[in-house]
Amino acid sequence: MKELTQENAPVLEALEKLKQMRIVPFDVPGHKRGRGNKILTDFLGEKCLSVDVNSMKPLDNLCHPVSVIRDAEDLAAKAFGAEHAFFMVGGTTSSVQAMILTVCKRGDKIILPRNVHRSVINAMILCGAVPVYINPQMDKMLGISLGMGIADVKKAILENPDAKAVFVNNPTYYGICSNLKEIIKTAHAGNMFVLADEAHGTHFYFSDKLPTAAMRAGADMAAVSLHKSGGSLTQSSMLFINDKISEGYVRQIINLTQTTSGSYLLMASLDISRRNLALSGRKVIDSVIDLVEYARGEINNIGDYYAYSREKINGDSIYDFDITKLSVYTRSIGLAGIEVYDLLRDEYDIQTEFGDLANLLAYVSIGDRPRDMERLVSALSEIRRIYKKDSSGMLEAEYISPKVVLPPQDAFYTDREEAVLLDESVGRICTEFVMCYPPGIPILAPGELVTAQVLEYIHYAMEKGCQMTGPEDMKLKHLNVMAEK
Template sequence: MKDINQNQTPLFTALKEYSKSGIVPFDVPGHKQGRGIKEFTEYVGTTIMELDVNSVKCLDNICNPIGVIKEAEDLAAQAFGADHSFFLVNGTTSGVQTMIMSACKPGDKIIIPRNAHKSAISGIILSGAIPIYIQPEINENLGIAMGVTVERVKKTIKAHPDAKAIFLINPTYYGATSNIKEIVEIAHQHSMAVLVDEAHGAHMGFHKEFPPSAMELGADMSAVSLHKTGGSLTQSSLLLLKKGIIDPFTVKTNLNLTQTTSASYLLMSSLDVARKQLATKGEEILTKVLKLVRDAREEINKIDGLYAFGKELVGTPGVYGFDETKLGVNVRKLGLTGFEVYDILRDHYKIQVELADYYNIMAIVSLGDTERSLQALVAALKDIAVKFRKDVEIKMITNVLKNPAVIVSPRDAYYSSKRVVKLDDAVGEISGEAIMAYPPGIPVVAPGERITKEMIEYIKLLKEEETLLQGTEDPYIEYIKVLGLNTNGFGK
């Protein structure tokens, strides 16, 4: 791709020009520049509403971009080291689904770590692929899953040489990266595509002190949540493609199966500007971000009972590299669960961290953070360690992180006849639904898997902690659908 000026914002510029043109709209959206929903417009401002337009000719169309959207996508492809990029307005979920659908047909095998996001499971259901789960490494001290090792990949490929693709995470929710370069080389030797969920790694290719991005390492496709760590609006992401195994027209066709035809120009133009900022100022901004998070990690590690883990994990199983902006803090020596600390931070200190599990909390530090915001977090953790500490230590439970037994493909399980049973009575059954805490959206159990006692105990533990659970038709997770004839309904 020829060099192009990364200071340009073709889509955002065209959108601003259109909004200033004095056009009289007789198309959708029906609020007509905000006049039709005055209460909302008065709060968010008229500029936002004037920029919320439909796919008019001069603004191009996301389903078949040939104008300013195409120009903006080409700029993004160059900035991220790809040959093609596709704007996403259904979040990275639609990108993950499209990657799997573009690499796998019904019945094809895909090698995938079990700590993948629920979007990967839905992509497997949509494509009809057969998941071959590869066990991620487990850090027993922290109680979290890390990356996958080259050795496990080799072993899995040897057992399943007919697999069509390998799916990887770069980085994991807590910041661990695998040796993607070597895995790509091995996969390509076996004509397997490498698909990478890079939802939390949009920033990594723009500063040399981060692990490299999937495109830099030779992956075939990656889905990048620019809204998570790159500055664009929530729900806006990128799908990136390298020439080779996967055809770009196949990708476009599959993307158009699941993505809206009424793409938000607010979302797309924010991608345009966020890409410009990363491409032109990313190194400068991320240098400051790294200093902030390093200083905060150092201060947190001085607090008795807390462990803010970081790059010292590199070289341990499943950690080839580490993204330092993932500020994970193990809190169990305070006698508190991560869920408790998550709630205390929000309710007592007005601090919202990204997620919690039973043992840890995790704060994402990104482009918009300041010294003041990090100081507030550190001060709150110091206070919690004194005021809320308990004289116990949270017991470690890691069995639930092991790969479950897949009895039926997720697609077959999704479409099979099902019956409803009480969660307590589901041990040994084959699940017809997924159950996950969100965030991070990694299923405790997925469709087609054998439900174990450990799974149920962990789900009940999550419920006791008032974790946000989802996936089942029953909103209270008292019941679960399992495979078999439908004989009962909820509450019967």
């Protein structure tokens, strides 16, 4: 048998062979290669439906891979500089949760920034881990959370020597990176694992012009969203580990929650995207960098907008910056980022990634074209000309330090819960999530105290058009809190 190289795509190759075998399907899925659902086949295409198949011997099994999936994962591990890779079909949410469930059990502490994705806190609800939050520093003007300062990480480790792990965003949604190598060195000196959420960092592995990638820096585990900047299908992700983590145990953890009916469409997309990145990623990522740098300059020349970049680096809480991130400060034109986001979509047919109370993020990756960037720049210029207004009176964004009263699991599963009017929840302990999505970073999480400042932020965000997700009452007129004794 010939040795596999990065030019191979084992899952793709196995599916191509399957198509040539003309097998009669007496297994699931029930659409039987699309014949049983004509409308779906017409919409997605026969090529797609013909490979929407179930696990079988020639195609291996995601829960216990021993052949083509195993080969594809091995190639991915080599491409990303890891000891082992796992194909994940539940999004990077499932990858993040697998990391935390691997290293933490009930009562175990984990050190992490508060501006984590909801999947992190969900994992703590599932396993009973206790968060030790490092409050990220704040850029007062931009109104965004930054990375973790080294002094703050060292202090948390010193005060919590029994913590099992340190969790790092690499990068944040806005492109900000902490001093990853120093955090890893410090955590390992304290016998703690380092887990990296690289949902937005796939491209770091294929360019020397970007911040350090977690596995190359020595992290123990990293969750990577290939579907975000790597070109694979939505919901496909990879989890990477180093040689200090048991591959077999991680597989057991993954199989606690991941489907036994892994989608071959998702797995094939991971396999193909890994091959594309391994063979031509550096060239493609260079073109993305050039495209964003051009757009950043053009946007800054419009006036009032501020598309920020490496000039924000301060050597600590902003140790590095992902220059592929087109993050734009909008408050100077008197509009919240979410308002510019809505105008771009509703008036100019441009869908950006998200807007918050002061910023807009246009996500640029391997599929973008120069003419699309020109259209975005032109639309932003026109929005400034038509909609600019006085920015006084806008809420000053600032980091709201959470007051954690209970571990997330204890609050979420409490049998002492009641729903109260949102405006009457101040001083109560929240038992559910409230967040703007995207990016899905909780404003309130289970176990945290509701304060007047938090309530003001929620009302202002709703008024500006942010979509609030998480609570049981989807209109957020009521909030679930701990019942008073």
